[in-house]
Amino acid sequence: MGCGDEKLKRPWWISASAVIPVLVVGVLVVVPIYNLVKMIIALPTSGIFSIGVLASLGIILFQTLTIATLTAVGAVLAGLPLSYILARYSVKHRKFIQALVLTPFVLPTVVTGIAIKGLVGSAVSQGLWLILIGHVYVNLAVVVRIVTPVWEAMDQRFIYAARSLGASGWRLTRTIVWPLIRSAVWRAYGIVFVFGASSLGLVLILGDGRWQTFEVAILRQISVLVNFQIAAVFAVVQLLLVLIVLGITSRRRVVARAARHGVHDRKPLTKSVAARVALYVYVIALIIPLLWLVKTSVTLDGSVGFSAWISVLTENEILESISVDNVFMTTLKVAALTAVISMLVGGAAAMTTLGSRLTANLGKTGFVTLGISSVTLGLALLVTVTRPPFEFDRSLWLIAVTHSLVALPLVMAQVQPLLQSVDARLLTAAASLGAHPFAAYKTAYGKVARTSLLSAASVSAAVSLGEFGAASFLGGYDQPTLAVTILRVLSKPSEYSLAFAAALSVMLAAMTLLVSLGFDSVSESEHRKVRHD
């Protein structure tokens, strides 16, 4: 019986926080998609529901589910050990490793695909397994960023108590550790599943044409056949699949309340050879593709040449009307805007988990962007924001908002489990001592919210740095971001193009590291303030 379970009267602003994600998602996703669907329905149909289409729908569904499940299982299995090590051992360069984990996630999939093919392609031939390797590599970040903080927040007194009662090893993990991290792991599983199911670039590059996801199928229908009716059917099925999966994996699970001043000791790394070895393996696996990119950026015509780097650091000649520092400035501006907007929108969306069932469910609309095919969303935005009555000025602001939408599910997935793990009795205690509701919430949740939001901001900035899809036309032709520029360079046939693209990718990876380290440093200093009061 939880004697801390009497509910404090919920302040209006917790319930109202649901308005923000609903509004943002509504305006930027629901309205354009609705607009698109209206237009598609208005066109004469031409036998969309033929046997052929239904058969191919079944095949694509099977393939998507296979790729997504294997990806999610693989990413969780690969990510949990690293999360454990980062959470429970005192790792000297933890911030750097956290930042390094993000880089594969940020690099444009074309670049990651080419790098992985270059490194592993001779050992593993193109097809399902190479796709999975690529997917796990890219999605490791999702698992680590979501699970590690929750594992860190776990009060180890439960473990000490269980140990003193004789439990150890597997039993300890199953009965004590797992229930505490379960919700975060399921969240991560769900998100990686969805990323795997909507994968496009890596499937095209690392696959052999026999495996498709819905996103690939939609692209084929639109880019050559201009058959958007069938594309729309696929997009709807994709959305339903995603909603079902997210619904299953993000049910609010009861988590044992962790006391605020619990024990969060970290073991020294010297104590475990296995942990040290594992850490080295992870770091090497994460760094090698970056090293491949560096090598490619200085390889010209079979020998070492630095002209790609000279071009990157001075005026570049390949894209005459765009200067490289213009590209860098645009990219940084958009990433910064995205981080700010994400913290506001994501923070509000995450708060909904503290509200009533209705509020929490409304807040879940923030996850919806995971399920919308990016090809479809791009088309929907293209036909909506450029025409009255929804005409928006194209601007960096608009790109940043779209990027925040893409990052929103990740922000929510990072912040919500942490908010849920705070003991609500703190709230009642504060209130019963006479605190105004706002002050009570601030005392109970404020610091957890702050640190997790800052960490989520670095993920959003990272998402923004690497985003090139639906939003790229929203900013105007002469303001491309780095990811868009890399793609443009890779459309020019020349050995030089690859070196140049590799150099730009290294810069992008460096930016990601800096952004992530920056945010995490601020969040660390906030975190330290927590421990000392």
Next chain:
Amino acid sequence: MKKLFLVATAIVLAGCSSQTANPQPSDSPGGTVTVIAHDSFVMTDQQINDFKAATGITIELIQAGDAGTMVSSAILTAGSPSADVMFGIDNTLSAKAVNSGVFEPYESQASGTFKSEFQNLTAGGHLTPVDFGDVCVNFDKKFFAANSLAVPTSLADLTSKQYSGLLVTQDPGTSSPGLAFLLATIATFGDEWPTYWEQLRANNVKVAGSWSDAYFSDFTAGGGNGAYPLVVSYATSPAAEAVYAETELSEVGTGSMTAGCFRQIEFAGILRGSDNVAASRLVVDFLVSKEFQSSVAESMFVYPVRQDVALPDAFTRFAAEVRNPLSLPSEVIDVNLDAWLTAWDAVMKN
């Protein structure tokens, strides 16, 4: 936290200050014309400024992704379009778009200056051809010399045993050059084209998901660790190699087959429902003007349709001259494309 708030506000204001101007609809030339194009389109700030100085018209560019997305958006919004002028619709999609009532009829006055084969190519008065290119098989000269192998000279050659496992093409469902190559085989072999592809498959052809993947990862001369010295690309790719090289090249390491090439023609058209038709006509004229046409070669690696425009040096020296390009009528492509892609999937993916 206060500091963070101030920094955040500053960042937000910085974002605000780079908004683009709101287009003002106008009925007389002047005002703004929005041009929607695919991602490979290049128009420099210089050209936009020169045009504005000459006509008072501001060109705003929307890059809509690939050609399919661009045409999709136009068909969906036919009558109340997202832009005024569309550039980059090619002969594989033109029939579909014209039949969907996407365009406002307009024939540029400059068509008299086009090469003869382009003079009447207007899809019933709706489109103006602007540039063309040929999709051909490119080869890595070094590889063939090192292995004492003759370079293939026709599509049929590609199925012979000596070229087994040397060719990489792209999926016609996701790649424009991949599609063009498929159309080239259909134009050459007629109804027997699936047999040709069966032979290619038996000869270990590789199918990549996109052009950049094929060129940079699989092509031996693409800078990566490729193993395929034959790649489906453009007749102008060897010229591009010369232009983008870090030092002046006297010869290029790649060449292009001149047989079995498929011609891609890119058109521009005024979108029906545009509120600035008069200015849009001037923009279309600008795209086929001498000034713009003399830039298309170097910026987009395509050929201008005008015959009075000089080609850059790299083109005349390194780009292959394709005398008898293959092509298929747009209407035929429009009607059969779905069936062709399904048949291709059946041959190649089982």
